[in-house]
Amino acid sequence: MTMKKLLMVSVCALTFSQTALAQPVTGSVYTDMPTDFHEINSAFDYTRQDVMIPMRDGIKLHTVILIPKAAKNAGTLMTRTPYNAAHMASLGSSSHMASILPGYDNMPDVIVEGGYIRVLQDIRGKFGSEGEYVMNRPMRGPLNGTAVDESTDTWDTIEWLVHNVPQSNGKVGILGVSYDGYTAITALFHPHPALKVSVPMNPMVDGWMGDDWFHNGAFREEMLPYIYDQGATRKNTAEWWNSAYDSYTFFLNGVSAGAVGKSRGMDQIGFFRQLLAHPAYDSWWQLQALDRLLSKEGLKVPTMLVHSLWDQEDNYGAIAVYDALRKHPEAQANLWLAMGPWNHGGEIHAASMLGSVDLHSDTGLYFRKHVLMPFLAHYLKDDAIPLPARVTAYRSGENEWESMDALPAPECDSQCSSLYFQPDRGLAFTKPVGNAGQLTYVSDPDHPVPYISRPVISKDETNSGWRWWLTADQRNAEARPDVLSLTSGVLTKPFTITGEPLMHLTATTTGTDGDFVVKLIDVYPDEVDSQPAMGGYQLMVSGNILRGRYRKSFEKPEPIPANVKQVYSVRLPMLNHTFMPGHRIMIQVQSSWFPLYDRNPQTYVDNIMVAPKSAYKSAEISVDIADSWLQIHGRTKPTL
Structure with a gap:
């Protein structure tokens, strides 16, 4: 056959083949999707496994396992979350493990540089896991009569991992922020032998005393x-909506937290019903408070608690657990604490700014590199990596890291000082002489004090100030007639406070209930050469609220007798701060902080969560000057 004929045959064959392929088969449609698609991931520097790990009761939990291809005899870092494990690992977005990890709870510089196997798991009832979801599922006991809780699910998961991940060295650590910090603490109850370390960061510990839901009885309405x-759906497909751009307006129009929730159908959600049923610190709250439970359980696993000094959501839990455990000698051997100038979860990100305040260095990076990484490596690797100090604390104001053997005890000692109210709305370290009189303001629930400047944008919306509301300039509050502002003279020497200040406030009210908000503020000089915008800035370094009905007992509320002096003891959150020369110290007192906290009607009702509109009345508050002071742990001698 000639070359010309061969070419003609080939062209005909090709034409026939293309024509045949283009013709549909009568009565059928081709399939787009293969029965079993095989990813081409030979260029990946990790392998990914999505598995369903069985628990002791037969429920299976969705788990993502990321294994570096170079891993051999590697430690494992696990996080158990209600926030979608698949999303936290950015499914299929990169061939590099470091590129898929940035985001919630993931720290590539810690995980990838450390060579760890990364495990992310959906807790029961959320996203890819089976079972029923319970908000902060209580530990087995009076509130949980089943055979499972977060601790058993952690135990069962670790048991599966050590037998099914051959690249592992059999050493597992657990860490996480917020809710994932909660699960890192629950892992400490009857821990698996392979659990070698736990790092709860900004953990949810006690939702009534001072974490997400209440603070000393005042409900955090912004958490609805x-x-x-x-709580509405397994995969968070139901999305909250506002009826006003300004959340201040929205919640004010809604009257009470209960009414707002019910208007959104939240009475279908079990946890919301529990909130309405348990407004006081009754046994339902006490029996699930992790600091109380862990102090009885003891601490068998090396644990580093991580606390953010400006945590806008959970600024109670880490310090409460630390205080509960350090009283037990057997627990002290396994107890560490790190605290820094961060908002909620700020330690896992770049953190050279504290809101508007320039810290002049990346404090998040410092923590991860010099504190967290050696702590994890010491327990998850075979190398003898030195451990960090028992307490690593950032001292704001002077912007320095320091190491301590322990935090100062919460109880007052010889280093305690007191800042006393003065008749001229001043503050001094000496008590006023004689009858100093009273300072008076009117608290109107129809015009509550906003916790940040309006408009108040909902916490998850664009342009929301939620992440940094604790660092917001307090000058707008100072300008209001319903906020008492008392200011010291100018400091001539640095004055450092470390600990949890205690406010002794003596006051009367014309109402039969009321809230008392106390804020400790660092007032900057009128001019700041290095950062002009900070001139006169009022930086809150600690603040808290007390619902007046709980002034004597958190368990048993009672009305406030109108026009009768009462003492309100308000414990402020932890701070480690130096007031620098040229600065002044300010204390602000007010009776609303809205809509961060729901309004107090100021007339006593059985349950403020469902108070009717008619109950909200103005009240005149009179603060007794001579009998009001702030007790503080001053580490240096104050000089004004």
């Missing part, structure tokens, strides 16, 4: 959207 999103 979270409860809605998290």
Whole structure:
């Protein structure tokens, strides 16, 4: 056959083949999707496994396992979360493990540089896991009569991992922020022998005393959207909506937290119903408070608690657990604490700014590199990596890291000082002489004090100030007639406070209930050469609220007798701060902080969560000057 004929045959064959392929088969449609698609991932520097790990009761939990291809005899870092494990690992977005990890709870510089196997797991009832979801599922006991809780699910998961991940060295650590910090603490109850270390960061510990839901009895109304999103559906497909751009207006129009929630159908959500049923610190709250439970359990696993000094969500839990455990000698051997100038979860990100305050260095990076990484490596690797100090603390104001053997005890000692109210709305370290009189303001629930400047944008919306509300300039509050502002003279020497200040406030009210907000503020000089915008800035370094009905007992509320002096003891959150020369110290007292906290009607009702509109009345508050002072742990001698 000639070359010309061969070419003609080939062209005909090709034409026939293309024509045949183009013709549909009568009565059928080709399939787009293969029965079993095989990813081409030979260029990846990790392998990914999505598995369903069985628990002791037969429920299976969705788990993502990321294994570096170079891993051999590697430690494992696990996080158990209600926030979508698949999303936290950015499914299929990169061939590099370091590129898929940035985001919630993931720290590539810690995980990838450390060569760790990364495990992310959906807790029961959320996203890819089976079972029923319970917000902060109580530990087995009076509130949980089943055979499972977060600790057993952690135990069962670790048991599966050590037998099914051959690249592992059999050493597992658990860490996480917020809710994932909660699960890192629950892992400490009857821990698996392979659990070698735990790092709860900004953990949810006690939702009534001072974490997400209440602070000393005042309900955090801004958390309703979270409860809605998290509790309504398995995959968070139901999304909260506002009826006003300004959340201040929205919640004011809604009257009470209960009414707002019910208007969104939240009475279908079990946890919301529990909130309405348990407004006081009754046994339902006490029996699930992790600091109380862990102090009885003891601490068998090396644990580093991580606390953010400006945590806008959970600024109670880490310090409460630390205080509970350090009283037990057997627990002290396994107890570490790190605290820095961060907001909620700020330690896992770049952190050279504290809101508007320039820290002049990346404090998040310092923590991860010099504190967290050696701590994890010491317990998860075979190398003898030196451990960090028992307490690593950032001292704001002077912007320095320091190491301590322990935090100062919460109880007052010889280093305690007191800042006393003065008749001229001043503050001094000496008590006023004689009858100093009273300072008076009117608290009107129809015009509550906003916790940040309006408009108040909902916490998950664009342009929301939620992440940094604790660092917001307090000058707008100072300008209001319903906020008492008392200011010291100018400091001539640095004055450092470390600990949890205690406010002794003596006051009367014309109402039969009321809230008392106390804020400790660092007032900057009128001019700041290095950062002009900070001139006169009022930086809150600690602040808290007390619902007046709980002034004597958190368990048993009672009305406030109108026009009768009462003492309100308000414990402020932990701070480690130096007031620098040229600065002044300010204390602000007010009776609303809205809509961060729901309004107090100021007339006594059985349950403020469902108070009717008619109950909200103005009240005149009179603060007794001579009998009001702030007790503080001053580490240096004050000089004004």
